Amino acid sequence: DAGVIQSPRHEVTEMGQEVTLRCKPISGHDYLFWYRQTMMRGLELLIYFNNNVPIDDSGMPEDRFSAKMPNASFSTLKIQPSEPRDSAVYFCASSPGVDPNQPQHFGDGTRLSIL
Amino acid sequence: GESVGLHLPTLSVQEGDNSIINCAYSNSASDYFIWYKQESGKGPQFIIDIRSNMDKRQGQRVTVLLNKTVKHLSLQIAATQPGDSAVYFCAPSAPNNAGNMLTFGGGTRLMVKP
Numbered sequence: 001d002a003g004v005i006q007s008p009r010h011e012v013t014e015m016g017q018e019v020t021l022r023c024k025p026i027s028g029h030d031y032l033f034w035y036r037q038t039m040m041r042g043l044e045l046l047i048y049f050n051n052n053v054p055i056d057d058s059g060m061p062e063d064r065f066s067a068k069m070p071n072a073s074f075s076t077l078k079i080q081p082s083e084p085r086d087s088a089v090y091f092c093a094s095s096p097g098v099d100p101n102q103p104q105h106f107g108d109g110t111r112l113s114i115l
Numbered sequence: 116g117e118s119v120g121l122h123l124p125t126l127s128v129q130e131g132d133n134s135i136i137n138c139a140y141s142n143s144a145s146d147y148f149i150w151y152k153q154e155s156g157k158g159p160q161f162i163i164d165i166r167s168n169m170d171k172r173q174g175q176r177v178t179v180l181l182n183k184t185v186k187h188l189s190l191q192i193a194a195t196q197p198g199d200s201a202v203y204f205c206a207p208s209a210p211n212n213a214g215n216m217l218t219f220g221g222g223t224r225l226m227v228k229p
Contacts, residue, residue: 043219103149103161108158
């Protein structure tokens with residue numbers, strides 16, 4: 001079974017550059033989540049979608065961050081302009097059904113380093 | 116300089132022994148709980164879940180116990196193996212304005228000694 005697929009696995013770029021992270025959820029899953037994981041704050045929910053519609057973006061740190069889900073099989077998280085403090089591992093997860101009380105399935109993340 | 120960050124509790128066990136990882140949660144409205152395992156360089160992986168109408172659930176080599184009275188759950192791993200070495204997260208489902216959402220604690224690092 002294909003799980004959640006994220007790309008790229010690693011990204012190193014200079015501050016000020018635009019960064020785009022990509023996610024393909026598990027087919028048939030109605031919910032998609034973006035998380036950020038750092039040593040300082042652990043795993044933080046940034047935003048989640050239900051049926052391609054953003055439901056809660058209260059975790060997005062600031063206007064430099066934006067997320068889209070143009071269709072059921074693809075989502076992007078964009079940072080523009082990027083800053084060194086954005087360095088983290090970014091995870092995408094998806095879950096089935098219309099009830100969020102179901103397990104979320106995670107991708108293997110994108111390790112982002114902003115120099 | 117001083118290193119500042121999350122201090123992960125660490126449990127060190129001998130291969131073959133049983134492991135017990137504990138988790139306390141604060142929201143009494145939590146009604147669904149998941150345990151995840153995260154190996155180095157990978158995303159959290161679903162292990163087992165339990166709903167609040169149960170106090171015990173068993174999987175393959177794993178058992179989750181839920182005590183709603185004291186808001187505590189535990190993950191028991193039988194006959195711990197080196198492949199069990201990872202960070203383990205409990206994730207209670209807590210209600211917010213947008214619906215029930217999982218919240219992740221800081222995790223516990225399990226180290227298995229051969």
